[in-house]
Amino acid sequence: xxxxxxxxxxxxxxxxxxxxxxxxxxxxxxxxxxxxxxxxxxxxxxxxxxxxxxxxxxxxxxxxxxxxxxxxxxxxxxxxxxxxxxxxxxxxxxxxxxxxxxxxxxxxxxxxxxxxxxxxxxxxxxxxxxxxxxxxxxxxxxxxxxxxxxxxxxxxxxxxxxxxxxxxxxxxxxxxxxxxxxxxxxxxxxxxxxxxxxxxxx
Numbered sequence: 001x002x003x004x005x006x007x008x009x010x011x012x013x014x015x016x017x018x019x020x021x022x023x024x025x026x027x028x029x030x031x032x033x034x035x036x037x038x039x040x041x042x043x044x045x046x047x048x049x050x051x052x053x054x055x056x057x058x059x060x061x062x063x064x065x066x067x068x069x070x071x072x073x074x075x076x077x078x079x080x081x082x083x084x085x086x087x088x089x090x091x092x093x094x095x096x097x098x099x100x101x102x103x104x105x106x107x108x109x110x111x112x113x114x115x116x117x118x119x120x121x122x123x124x125x126x127x128x129x130x131x132x133x134x135x136x137x138x139x140x141x142x143x144x145x146x147x148x149x150x151x152x153x154x155x156x157x158x159x160x161x162x163x164x165x166x167x168x169x170x171x172x173x174x175x176x177x178x179x180x181x182x183x184x185x186x187x188x189x190x191x192x193x194x195x196x197x198x199x200x201x202x
Contacts, residue, residue, distance in 0.1 A: 050074045052151070053086040056117045068125060072147045076154035088114055092161045115167055118155075122148055122171055126178055133185055141182050148175040173202050 050070060058067035082088040088111060098104050129144030152175060155168025176199045183192035 049080075051083040051086070052076070052081045052118070053083055053088065053114070056114065056121065059121050060117060064124070067121065068128070071121065071125060071151070072143060074147075074150075076150055081154055081158045082160070086114070088164065089159045090161055091159065095161060111161070111163055115163065118151075118167065118171070122151070122174070126175065129178060129182075133182060138182065138186050145175055145178045145182060148178070169202060173199065176202075
């Protein structure tokens, strides 16, 4: 990935997690992009693996409750989060080796679409968690924030380009702040201090 492309996409990731309107999102989608490619459909023996792009597809189709339910229940694979249909699992080196600029631009645009969808889904689940805090359903809030944390850690370790792994780090920073608020409300000093340390280490 060129330095210019990396800088532009990094700015987009930052803005997505620091308050952008849907109009802003659409405008950024026209200019910022990222990488993805066909990868092996790695399914666990005896059970079908759930991929993040399948959850995002539900979200994009307006099936919000199903998408959130799947998001909350999934234990993400730490290396392969995207199905062979998504092609998001392309590394920076693989992206650089693509034969044409048009293909690179196509892949970059699709990756930004994923960044945008992931950020919206995460914001929604985070808001549900804060709603739980408001009504003192602290276990419910913990469930919401734990799901986001699992996803962020898997994204950070995924077989993918820098944009996806950086997105995982951005999501993790946001959800750790959510957890700080939860543990402050519940006066859980042990978890509060542990979460503060995790945030400082990012």
